[in-house]
Amino acid sequence: MARRRILSLWFPRLGAERLLRRRNDTLPPPFAVVGDRQGAQVLVSVSAEAEALGLGPGQGLRDATAICPHLMTASEDPASEAAFLAALRRWAGKFSPWVAEEPPAGLMINLTGCAHLFGGEEEVLGVVEADCAGLGLTVRAAVADTPGAAWALARHAGRAMQGNRSGDAIEQEAHATRSRASRRRTFAPPSGGPLGLISAPGQLRAALEPLPVAALRLSEGTAQSLARLGLRRVGDLLDLPRASLARRFGQEVIRRIDQALGLEPEPVSPAGAPLHFAVRLTLPDPIGLREDVEAGLDRLLTPLCDRLKEKGRGARRVRLQAFRSDGQVPAVEVGLAQATCAPERIRPLLALKLDQIDAGFGIDMLRLSAVETELLTGASGKGRGPAGRPAEALADVVGRLGARLGAESVTRLHPAESHVPAKTALVLAAAWSEAAGPWPEPPGRRPLILFPPEPVEVAGAPPHRVCWRRRERRIVRAEGPERILPEWWLEEPDWRSGARDYWAVELEEGERIWLFEALGGLVSGGWWVEGEMA
Incomplete structure (x- = not known):
């Protein structure tokens, strides 16, 4: 051997x-690359010319510039x-x-x-x-x-x-x-x-x-x-x-x-070749009509999805490039809310952006690539469309909205572990998050709409009149109070007024609002409205 x-x-x-x-x-x-090490600016790499002047990695930037001002x-x-x-x-x-x-x-x-x-x-x-x-x-x-x-x-x-x-x-x-x-x-x-x-x-x-x-x-x-x-x-x-x-x-x-x-084995472990999913279509004559681009896209989607299916992966981001005869390469890219290898779920998203491709003097070649992929799990990516599983139908809707508005603009709420009303939900990008399961039951009544607290004037305890948004109104029913304490382990400027007593009240016009009395802390308290009930 x-x-x-x-x-x-x-x-x-x-x-x-x-x-x-x-x-x-x-x-x-003389040249050097500077990095941050424990809060200090130090040299992390120097050129041969800088090293010849006595500079080296680990040296402070101030000392280095004192030795070599230029x-x-x-x-x-x-x-x-x-x-x-x-x-x-x-x-x-x-x-x-x-x-x-x-x-x-x-x-x-x-x-x-x-x-x-x-x-x-x-x-x-x-x-x-x-x-x-x-x-x-x-x-x-x-x-x-x-x-x-x-x-x-x-x-x-x-x-x-x-x-x-x-x-x-x-x-x-x-x-x-x-x-x-x-x-x-x-x-x-x-x-x-x-x-x-x-x-x-x-x-x-x-x-x-x-x-x-x-x-x-x-x-x-x-x-x-x-x-x-x-x-x-x-x-x-x-x-x-x-x-x-x-x-x-x-x-x-x-x-x-x-x-x-050599008494203990130490293998050399090479990095695996990255997965690459791309197909191209070389055209005998330049094309310029949208219908021709769509036809080329249909011919590319099937082999691309077949390759993805062979590896058990689904596309999360797909890019279509059009190589023009003048050397320009316009491209469109779409993100999917759910990984899939079904052509009928990818094509509608790309079709929404085909108008952004300027054919110029003609397109000689089309290239379709899955730039981001994920392992497929369960029945995802089988292409049942809106008539199939609800999760896939919702993912298609999110994908269409994301193609028009941007993937980060389509959001969903996700439950968070906090007893503070304004922090019980997280806003996440719908394309990169999973739908939440059953939401935990709140300890008391919660408003349908939450907004930043608005100061009000209240008469009585329990309250029977309130002056809100420059209008004085009579309270016909009040439920409460529900006391909520601030998270003492966090520094929350909005909670410096201390604990709060929340009331669900109904006004004489039929409106239902959620108001609270701040009991006072680092700053003085008062009455505020934070939401509207259903």
């Missing part, structure tokens, strides 16, 4: 170089950096089908049985570094028998020891801009080379011994505790009794040592 070979790639300046790689400056200015900065964007790392993972698929991301700036590649396709491991590293040079990225690469060893060599080989912190200074760095693999050599144990590191098969211990203990992927606290006791290199740990090491520092240290040495 062939010995496993793992390639670890680390992009130490990924955040900064992601933003700088499209610039064409001959001498780019430092250019940009805010951290974790989502964009994660998307860029995912794009690099897809690029690394050219070397092996087993590629895993090591956030925030690394990749792990199972190179077993693949290196010979490029002429060997040295040639693989040459291709990696040449590609990264074309992308404007700095890369540090290492090949070893285990993921732990490859990770350690890529990030810590060639680093100097400084005080009690192991591996914080870089003595040598493998820049992606260096030349190809003709000067690379294989070392056992490896040393910092100009392009990358290759650990000879079966020489893991010799490769790991000179590295700092942080190379074992230990937590920062554990690494500092080891350093305070003088255990600064991996070799210092390998000579200690395992039982006493585990008793003093926990199983984390033992587990990381075993993973690095």
Whole structure:
């Protein structure tokens, strides 16, 4: 059985170089990406020019600008950096089908049985570094028998020891801009080379011994505790009794040592390919009439829904793109209130928006894609239409309204756990929420319409006259009081007037209102109307 070979790639300046790689400056200015760490603005990634001036990740922004007043900065964007790392993972698929991301700036590649396709491991590293040079990225690469060893060599080989912190200074760095693999050599144990590191098969211990203990992927606290006791290199740990090491520092240290040495298996788990549902129709001649677009849509919906049905998924958002002969691509997109794979439930929503597509000089191709999908449950998506299940009929109505008004504009009420009348219901988007079951019974009578409290003048106790909206009215019947206390664990400005006594009263004209007396708290009380009864 062939010995496993793992390639670890680390992009130490990924955040900064992601933003700088499209610039064409001959001498780019010092640049850094700034992020918030525990309320402080610190550098999280710096360019090579900024690093040459003494700046580095973890440094405060104020200190950095004092050292380099002309430092250019940009805010951290974790989502964009994660998307860029995912794009690099897809690029690394050219070397092996087993590629895993090591956030925030690394990749792990199972190179077993693949290196010979490029002429060997040295040639693989040459291709990696040449590609990264074309992308404007700095890369540090290492090949070893285990993921732990490859990770350690890529990030810590060639680093100097400084005080009690192991591996914080870089003595040598493998820049992606260096030349190809003709000067690379294989070392056992490896040393910092100009392009990358290759650990000879079966020489893991010799490769790991000179590295700092942080190379074992230990937590920062554990690494500092080891350093305070003088255990600064991996070799210092390998000579200690395992039982006493585990008793003093926990199983984390033992587990990381075993993973690095290959005593405990550590698979490289690649990210699965995302589900992709899209179909297209190439037309022999350009079309421009709405009827032709509808006919093309009918031909695309059936195969798209068949693919969704094969995977047991339903579309929640569908996009129709029209590729025009002049290069423009107008598109319409609709959201569905319920995931479905039934063409007759998707087509009416798209038909509502077809007038937004400008055919221009003609449409050469139509593309229909399900950009958001969900697993289908129960009988959803079977296409019974309004005559079928009530839930599906309601979902179709919500979808039609959402196509015209916007999905967030169609809302529904959902019960909430609160005894405060104004907080007993939540307003949720109907397209992204489930209908509530039976509502809990209120402890007393509740109004049909609630509105912000309006001040009134009341005579008597129980009240028999009320002056509301500039009209004095006689109360013919009053039910109450029902005392409701504020939620003491929350700061509610509307409840600073203390507890309330609620009354359901009927006026002489037949109106029924819900009024309350605030008993006083941080502010003085009074009488108010908060709703109208049925």
